[in-house]
Amino acid sequence: MKMIVCRDYAQMSRRAALHVVTAIANNPTAVLGFPTGDTPRGMYRELINLYNDCGLDFSGITVFNLDEYAGLAPNDPGSYRGYMLENLFRHVNIPVESTFCPDSLCEDAELECRRYEKLISESGGIDLMVLGIGVNGHIGFNEPGNDFIDCTHLVELAPETIAANSRFFPSMDMVPRRALSVGIGTIMRSRAILILASGAAKAEAVQKALQGPVTPGHPASILKMHPDVSWVLAEGAESKLIQHQPGRS
Numbered sequence: 001m002k003m004i005v006c007r008d009y010a011q012m013s014r015r016a017a018l019h020v021v022t023a024i025a026n027n028p029t030a031v032l033g034f035p036t037g038d039t040p041r042g043m044y045r046e047l048i049n050l051y052n053d054c055g056l057d058f059s060g061i062t063v064f065n066l067d068e069y070a071g072l073a074p075n076d077p078g079s080y081r082g083y084m085l086e087n088l089f090r091h092v093n094i095p096v097e098s099t100f101c102p103d104s105l106c107e108d109a110e111l112e113c114r115r116y117e118k119l120i121s122e123s124g125g126i127d128l129m130v131l132g133i134g135v136n137g138h139i140g141f142n143e144p145g146n147d148f149i150d151c152t153h154l155v156e157l158a159p160e161t162i163a164a165n166s167r168f169f170p171s172m173d174m175v176p177r178r179a180l181s182v183g184i185g186t187i188m189r190s191r192a193i194l195i196l197a198s199g200a201a202k203a204e205a206v207q208k209a210l211q212g213p214v215t216p217g218h219p220a221s222i223l224k225m226h227p228d229v230s231w232v233l234a235e236g237a238e239s240k241l242i243q244h245q246p247g248r249s
C-alpha cells in the first residue's frame with residue numbers, strides 16, 4: 001500500500017492524473033474504472049489539459065464507470081453518464097463505444113448487473129480502478145452492510161449517501177434512492193487501485209479504512225487486502241490518521 005499526502009487539492013489532482021497517464025503509457029489499450037463525485041473533477045481537468053497540450057491519446061483505452069443511479073436517464077444532468085460526458089468524455093478522443101456505464105433505465109436490474117460484470121471480464125478485467133470514498137466508507141456505491149458483495153448489483157443507498165449527494169440535485173426529493181454499482185469483488189479483481197480523498201469530511205472514513213479492521217461495515221477497509229493500492233490524500237483527509245511513533249506501543 002502506498003500513501004501520498006498532497007499539499008492541496010490541485011496537487012492531489014495532478015498526482016492522480018499522473019497515475020492514470022502512467023497506466024495509459026504502459027498500456028495504450030488499458031481498461032480503466034472511473035469514479036464520479038467532486039473529488040476526481042480536478043484529475044479529469046488535468047487529463048483534458050494533457051490531451052490538449054501534450055496529445056495524451058485516449059483512443060485505445062476502455063472506461064467502465066463504477067456506478068450509476070437507477071431510473072435516471074443518461075441525459076439527466078444528475079446521471080453519472082452525464083457527469084462523465086461533461087467532465088471527460090466529450091473533451092478527449094475516447095470513442096463512445098469504449099465507454100461503459102450500467103444501464104440506468106434497464107427493465108431487469110439483475111440481468112443488467114450480470115451483463116455489466118460480463119462486459120468487464122470480457123474486456124480482460126480492469127487494469128487501474130480509480131476510486132473516491134464516501135463519508136461512510138463506501139466505494140463505488142458499495143454501502144456499509146453485513147457482507148461484501150462480490151459483483152455488480154442493485155443498491156439501496158444509505159441515508160447519509162443520499163444526504164451527501166443531494167448537493168448535485170435541485171431538491172432532496174429528487175435524489176435517487178437506488179443505484180447500480182460494481183461490487184467489492186469487481187474492485188478487488190482490478191490489477192491496481194488508486195483511491196483519492198480530499199477534505200476533512202473524509203478524514204474519519206480514511207482513518208477507519210487505513211487503520212481500522214477489515215469489515216463490510218466500512219467497505220473501503222477491504223482495500224488493505226489488495227496488493228497494489230495507492231491512496232492520494234489532501235486538504236485534511238489525512239488529519240485523523242494516528243501517527244505510530246517508533247519505540248512506543
Ligand code: GLP
Pocket residue numbers: 035036037038039040066067131132133134135139140141161165
Ligand atoms: C458517490 C459515488 C462514489 C464517490 C462518492 C464520493 O457516492 N458513487 O463513487 O466516491 O460519491 O463523492 P465526492 O467525491 O463528491 O465526495
